[in-house]
Amino acid sequence: MESNIKLRASKIDKLFPGVKALDKIDFAVRKGTVHVLCGENGAGKSTLMKIVNGIYRPDGGQLLIDEKPVRIQNPIQARNYGIAMIAQELNYVPEMSVEENLFLGRLPRNKWGSVDWKRVRRETLKLLEEENLPYTPDQKLKTLTVSDIQMLEILKAISNKADIIVMDEPTSAITQREVEVLFEKIAELKDRGVSIIYISHKLEEVFRIADDITVLRDGTVVETHPASELDMNRVIALMVGREMSDVYPKKEIALGETLLEVDNLCSSGVYKDISFRVNRGEIVGFAGLMGAGRTEVMRSLFGLDPHTSGMVKVGGRAVKIKRPRDSIVNNMVMLSEDRRRYGIIPIRSVMENASIASLEKVIYGGYAHAKKERKLVGEFFSRMSVKTPTLETPIQSLSGGNQQKVQLAKWMLQDPDIFIMDEPTRGIDVGAKFEIYKLMTELAQSGKGIVMVSSEMPELIGMCDCIYVMCKGRITGKLQREDFSQEAIMNYATGTN
Amino acid sequence: MQTKPSRRKGASIMEKYSIFLVLVVMFIICSLLNKNFLSAGNLTNIARQLAVGTILAYGAMLLIISGMIDLSAGSVLALAGVLSVSFYKAAGSLVGSLLVGVLVGVVCNLVNALMVTNFSLPPFIATLAMQTIARGIALLYTKGQNILQLGDFIVFGQGEVFGVPTPIIFLVIATVVIWYILRHTRFGRSLYAIGGNEEAAVASGINVILQKYKAFIVNGILVGVAGVLFMSRVNAGLPNGAIGYEMEGLTAAIVGGTSFSGGVGTTVGTLAGSFIIGCLNNIMNLTGVDSYVQQITKGAIIALAVIYDIKSKNRKTRKVILVEEAGTEKTKG
Numbered sequence: 001m002e003s004n005i006k007l008r009a010s011k012i013d014k015l016f017p018g019v020k021a022l023d024k025i026d027f028a029v030r031k032g033t034v035h036v037l038c039g040e041n042g043a044g045k046s047t048l049m050k051i052v053n054g055i056y057r058p059d060g061g062q063l064l065i066d067e068k069p070v071r072i073q074n075p076i077q078a079r080n081y082g083i084a085m086i087a088q089e090l091n092y093v094p095e096m097s098v099e100e101n102l103f104l105g106r107l108p109r110n111k112w113g114s115v116d117w118k119r120v121r122r123e124t125l126k127l128l129e130e131e132n133l134p135y136t137p138d139q140k141l142k143t144l145t146v147s148d149i150q151m152l153e154i155l156k157a158i159s160n161k162a163d164i165i166v167m168d169e170p171t172s173a174i175t176q177r178e179v180e181v182l183f184e185k186i187a188e189l190k191d192r193g194v195s196i197i198y199i200s201h202k203l204e205e206v207f208r209i210a211d212d213i214t215v216l217r218d219g220t221v222v223e224t225h226p227a228s229e230l231d232m233n234r235v236i237a238l239m240v241g242r243e244m245s246d247v248y249p250k251k252e253i254a255l256g257e258t259l260l261e262v263d264n265l266c267s268s269g270v271y272k273d274i275s276f277r278v279n280r281g282e283i284v285g286f287a288g289l290m291g292a293g294r295t296e297v298m299r300s301l302f303g304l305d306p307h308t309s310g311m312v313k314v315g316g317r318a319v320k321i322k323r324p325r326d327s328i329v330n331n332m333v334m335l336s337e338d339r340r341r342y343g344i345i346p347i348r349s350v351m352e353n354a355s356i357a358s359l360e361k362v363i364y365g366g367y368a369h370a371k372k373e374r375k376l377v378g379e380f381f382s383r384m385s386v387k388t389p390t391l392e393t394p395i396q397s398l399s400g401g402n403q404q405k406v407q408l409a410k411w412m413l414q415d416p417d418i419f420i421m422d423e424p425t426r427g428i429d430v431g432a433k434f435e436i437y438k439l440m441t442e443l444a445q446s447g448k449g450i451v452m453v454s455s456e457m458p459e460l461i462g463m464c465d466c467i468y469v470m471c472k473g474r475i476t477g478k479l480q481r482e483d484f485s486q487e488a489i490m491n492y493a494t495g496t497n
Numbered sequence: 498m499q500t501k502p503s504r505r506k507g508a509s510i511m512e513k514y515s516i517f518l519v520l521v522v523m524f525i526i527c528s529l530l531n532k533n534f535l536s537a538g539n540l541t542n543i544a545r546q547l548a549v550g551t552i553l554a555y556g557a558m559l560l561i562i563s564g565m566i567d568l569s570a571g572s573v574l575a576l577a578g579v580l581s582v583s584f585y586k587a588a589g590s591l592v593g594s595l596l597v598g599v600l601v602g603v604v605c606n607l608v609n610a611l612m613v614t615n616f617s618l619p620p621f622i623a624t625l626a627m628q629t630i631a632r633g634i635a636l637l638y639t640k641g642q643n644i645l646q647l648g649d650f651i652v653f654g655q656g657e658v659f660g661v662p663t664p665i666i667f668l669v670i671a672t673v674v675i676w677y678i679l680r681h682t683r684f685g686r687s688l689y690a691i692g693g694n695e696e697a698a699v700a701s702g703i704n705v706i707l708q709k710y711k712a713f714i715v716n717g718i719l720v721g722v723a724g725v726l727f728m729s730r731v732n733a734g735l736p737n738g739a740i741g742y743e744m745e746g747l748t749a750a751i752v753g754g755t756s757f758s759g760g761v762g763t764t765v766g767t768l769a770g771s772f773i774i775g776c777l778n779n780i781m782n783l784t785g786v787d788s789y790v791q792q793i794t795k796g797a798i799i800a801l802a803v804i805y806d807i808k809s810k811n812r813k814t815r816k817v818i819l820v821e822e823a824g825t826e827k828t829k830g
Contacts, residue, residue, distance in 0.1 A: 304700060324702040334700070342700040345693035347760045356690050357701045359683040367681040410701070 003067050006031040006195040007052070007083075007164050013060030014047055014219075021047045023219045024061065029164070032193045034186060034209050036200065036227070038239055039216035040429045045199050046088070048216070049166050052197070053085045054078035065164075076105075084162035086153050088169040088199075088427070094142035099124040101141055102156055127155060131181075145291065146173045146338065151181075158185060165189065166197045171205060172427045175289045175455045176490065183209055201429050203232045204458055215239055236430055248462030249434070249441050255465070256280025258316070259417050259449040260332065262301065265310030270296045271473035274310070278418060278449035283440065285464035286453040287489045292470040294453045295337050298420050302334040303327045315417070328357065333411040335404075337422035337453070343407045346396035350388050350406050351377045353395045358413040380409040385435060401432025408439060419443060422453045437463060457486045471495040516754050520769045523776040530783050541662060543775050548664035549574075549730070549739075551771040552723045553746030554753070555675045556716035558767045561750060562679075563712050564692035564759035565613065565620035569605065569627035570720050571742035575735065576635040577601040577724030582734035583638075585650045594650065595725055602721025603714055605631055610713035614706045628743070635736040644734030654729030664726055671719060676764040684711055692759030744799065749774055752802045756810065774798065 007029040014022040022044050029035040037045045050056045052063065054072040062069050065081055072078050078085075092101060099120050110116040124137040133151075141149060150173045157165050171179050186196060186209055200206050206213070210227035215238040222238045258277050265274040271293040278284050286294045300307040303321040312319055314330045321327045327334070336342035345353055354377045355362050362373040374391055381388070386405045388398055395403055404424065411419065424440070425433040440450055440463060454460050460467055461484045469477045469492035477492030528534040553570050560567050581598035585591065605627060612623035656663045679685040687708045690698040699705050723742075728734050753770025755762030777798070781791050 302700075323704075324700060325704060328702045336700055341694075342696050345690050345697050345760065347756075348689060348693050352686070352689070356686070356698070356703070359686055363681065363683045363686060368686075 004031045005029065005067060006065065007197075008064040008067065009048065009052070009061065010064060011061035012048065012051060012058045012063070014044075014051065014056060015059045021219050022051075022058075025216075025219075025221055027214055027221065027224070029195045029197055030212065031195050032190050033211035034190065034196045034198050035212045035214065036198045036206050036210040037214055037216060038200075038203075038206065038235055040239055040431055043216040043239075044219040045216055046168065047219075049085065049168060049197065049199065052078070052164075052166060053083060079160070079162075082161075082163035083166065084157040084160045084164070085166040086157045086168060086170050088172065092141050092149055092153075094140065096141050097138045098128075098135060098141065098144075098152065099137040101152065102127070102159075104156075106160075127159060131155060147175060147178065147291075150174050151178055154182060154185070158189065162194065164195045164197070166199075168199045169201070169427060170198075171200065171202060175292075176457065177289050177494070179205065201427075201433070202456065203235060203430070206235075207232065239430060248459070249438050250463055251441055251445060253281040253444055255282050256447060259314065260451075261311075261313040261316075263311040263313075265297065265300065265307055265312065267296065267300055267305070267307040271470075274470075274475060276468050276475070276478075278451055280417075280447045280449055281444050282466075283444055283450045283452055283464045285460040285467035286451065286470060287455075287457065287460055287467050288470035288493050291472070292493065293473040294470050295422055296473075297470075298334060298422055298451070298453060301327070302332070302420060304334075328414060328416070331414075331416040332418040332420065333357075333414060333416045334420040335407055335411060335422060335424055337426070339400075339403060339407055344395050344403055347394050349392045350381075350386070350395045350398065351391040353406050354380065354409045354413065357410050361413065376413065377409070380412060381406075384409055384412075384439060399429075399432070401428040401435070404428055404432070404436065405439075408436070412443075416448070418449045418451070420451045420453075423455065424452065425454075425456070425459060433459075457489055460484075460489070461486070469493050516752070516766055516769050516773075520773050520776075523773055523780075527776050527779055527783075530780060534779075541665065543772075543779065544668065545662045545664045547771050547775045548668040549723045549727050550742070550745045550749060550774075551668055551768060552671050552719050552726070553742060554749035554767050554771050555671055555746075555764065556719040557743070557746035558750040558753070558755045558762045558764070559675070559678075559688060559712050560620070560716055561747075561755050561757065562692045562759060562762040563688040563709065564695060565709065565712065566624060566747075567606075567609065567713075567716055567720075568621065568624040568743050569609065569631055570716075570723075570746055571739045571744075572628045572631035572635070573602055573605040573717070573720045574724040574727060574739045574742060575737070576605065576631045576638075577721040578728035578738065579635050579639055579644060579734040579736050581721075581725050582644050582647055582650060582728050585647070586644070591649065591652065595653070595722070598725040599718050599721035602719070602724065603717035606713040606717030606720070607710070610710045613713075614709055632736075632740075639734065639736040641736065643736070645732075647729065647732060647734070651729045651732060654726050654731075664730070667722060667726060671722070672764060672768060675715075675719075678715065679762075679764055684708060688712060689760050692761075694760075745774075748795070748799045748802060751806060752798070756806055757803055758810065 005028045009025050009027040012022055012025040013020070025048060027048070037048070039045050047056065051058050054075045054077050057073065063072060064070065070081060072081060102124055103120050108116045108119050121137055128135070128137065135144060135148065150170065154167070154170055170182060174182070189196060198209065207227060212224065213227050213230055213235065214224040215222040215235060217239060256279055258279050260278040262277070263275050266272050274297050276284065288294050296305065299305045301312065301321065303323040303326050312321060314332060319326070319330050321330065345356065351373060355373055361376065362369055377391060384405050386409065387402050395406060398406070425436055428436070444450060452460065452464060465481055467479045467484065467489065468475050469479070469489055471493055472495065476495055479488055533539050553574070556570060557567060577598040580601050581594045584597040585594035609624055609627050612618045613620050653663055658666055687698065687703050690701065690703060691705055691708060695705060727739055731738060749771035750762065750767050751757060751770070752773055753768065754766035778791070781794065
């Protein structure tokens with residue numbers, strides 16, 4: 001009898017010095033299905049997928065494809081076995097063009113042995129046309145948004161004619177509309193008999209596409225069930241080992257005076273007539289699709305990019321913000337969307353990362369007050385439950401969620417009035433997300449104003465008091481809490497109003 | 498799933514202090530080859546010889562930490578030195594000539610900073626250009642001739658103050674000042690951030706342009722002082738002197754633990770790095786190694802130092818992946 005299991009992991013062990021990362025993992029993906037892997041950071045999902053993709057080799061157990069044992073020594077062998085992987089961290093070369101990136105590692109050769117660029121161009125153009133993508137094959141990746149690049153990665157893996165595609169957080173940087181495109185593609189792939197392993201923290205999405213769900217915790221498989229037998233609460237409970245209620249800790253807070261007033265902010269060619277205000281205790285959301293211009297608006301407010309006209313008032317006073325320091329001095333800070341690029345200083349310690357925006361608090365009077373720095377940062381870290389081995393640990397060693405908390409601590413040390421948070425829970429697991437939501441609520445309770453840019457509609461709906469929706473550089477709609485709905489947001493976001 | 502804390506700590510201590518271990522080993526080898534190695538006289542000699550190179554290394558270190566580089570150090574040193582000598586011969590003022598040297602160093606480095614910040618030239622290219630330009634100016638000014646008979650100018654490189662050779666005094670002052678800058682000033686802390694991730698530094702409110710100017714200015718002061726020391730040690734104003742000295746500074750900084758990719762480096766490490774290279778030169782001289790072979794060895798050391806730097810970064814990154822996937826000591830809750 002032919003088994004319908006395409007990929008099987010049988011009693012896989014993986015050891016690192018002093019740590020058992022995977023312990024007797026049993027995992028089977030049925031052909032032509034979507035098998036979702038859930039688990040908190042550190043549960044072992046990425047390690048397991050790296051073994052499937054040939055980046056690591058198992059210390060025990062084996063992998064089987066079509067029930068035949070295989071040894072995958074490196075990613076090229078994995079590719080030859082029909083395995084393609086979309087990594088979570090977008091590794092790309094900014095100077096590379098779209099077509100070079102699409103054919104990375106598999107440039108076709110002509111009969112003289114040199115690269116067949118005509119074919120590369122032809123096939124790239126075909127793909128761009130099929131997918132209705134607005135860029136050209138020779139455009140450099142650095143001109144594309146994070147969103148575009150992630151979509152390209154997805155298309156690359158799909159066009160590779162793989163039988164098994166591993167998708168690691170594929171929707172972390174793309175917007176709702178593209179998520180729908182992705183899900184359509186996944187449906188097409190399933191029809192073609194392709195097996196998909198899908199890793200995600202976004203449980204609403206997971207339940208839309210999953211056929212089977214496996215929950216990992218601390219390197220072991222907790223349970224595997226068909227998706228129809230599970231619901232979100234049960235999965236969360238399995239992931240964290242305990243029940244969790246109140247995904248969004250929203251509290252009723254009386255709003256105070258206006259902290260931030262933006263009037264007709266314009267940046268020619270990017271956004272136009274942006275007007276909104278933020279009051280004490282308020283969480284203002286900004287929704288929209290890729291290219292809507294939300295991040296661009298926030299970067300201008302914070303002084304990272306210039307704007308052409310418009311007025312910004314902080315605490316009732318008109319301010320001219322030309323660079324980040326101006327904004328900070330006016331008690332407004334920003335948590336960047338891309339923490340790897342604009343947030344963390346990877347090799348420096350968590351303590352230094354936390355104090356870097358407040359050096360005047362720890363270095364003054366002619367010397368560095370080391371003890372004071374440890375105490376100040378340590379207090380914030382324990383209040384925010386930042387998990388780090390020591391204060392001297394390089395921040396790159398921490399999980400995404402903890403890195404994000406350090407970023408937040410960095411700004412909280414300044415005790416600003418206004419927090420701009422661009423995608424504050426991107427790429428973070430459920431437990432850490434909840435802690436960030438809690439922190440946001442506490443900040444609002446203590447009288448701060450928060451602007452939250454997010455591509456996750458559930459979190460906007462859960463956390464915000466009002467939501468502005470942007471489309472193609474303009475604000476197309478504003479919704480108050482009582483009128484929140486995904487359809488309403490989507491309508492404004494696509495400009496169908 | 499916990500990593501054994503003791504094992505992790507042990508490995509990182511090894512890495513942190515490995516440079517001093519190498520220094521100790523070199524000292525041992527040296528003293529075996531030369532009975533008088535550890536005598537006060539010999540050690541003072543070595544320190545005196547190393548002063549110029551180490552002061553240059555401090556400048557190199559500051560720039561590499563902040564993600565930049567200075568290929569013009571040797572040429573600017575020569576220019577500062579000959580102008581300083583020339584000033585002394587004309588005006589007879591020791592203090593004045595030292596200030597002239599420093600001024601020349603600072604002006605050249607201000608131009609470097611302008612090219613790097615306002616014109617966005619990569620520091621490699623900008624300082625490469627300055628390397629040629631400064632050398633050209635020095636040769637033009639001296640008409641290609643060496644300036645001889647320096648008179649009392651030589652007190653900078655060959656004199657003593659209360660029994661301590663003057664170069665060593667300069668070295669000690671430079672060491673203390675650079676250490677202080679890196680450890681106890683906001684400027685120093687910013688340099689690590691800028692080199693570690695410049696965009697994040699900008700987004701954290703650091704005035705990167707201003708700090709880069711400051712870094713070049715400090716470098717300029719150091720190079721100017723080194724120029725004065727150099728000329729007074731060789732007893733002449735040599736427009737063609739110190740060719741390639743920027744590499745000596747770079748090598749000492751990197752051997753001393755300054756990472757080529759920026760964001761990492763210590764004053765004491767660079768000092769140790771300079772001493773290690775000094776000892777190596779000492780050993781090679783004592784054992785009569787051919788001077789051309791010595792040149793080959795010096796080049797090999799630069800390569801080895803950078804390879805070690807890159808490899809240890811890979812090891813650290815792999816450790817990072819392990820910690821991230823295995824989970825750090827998670828406190829429940």
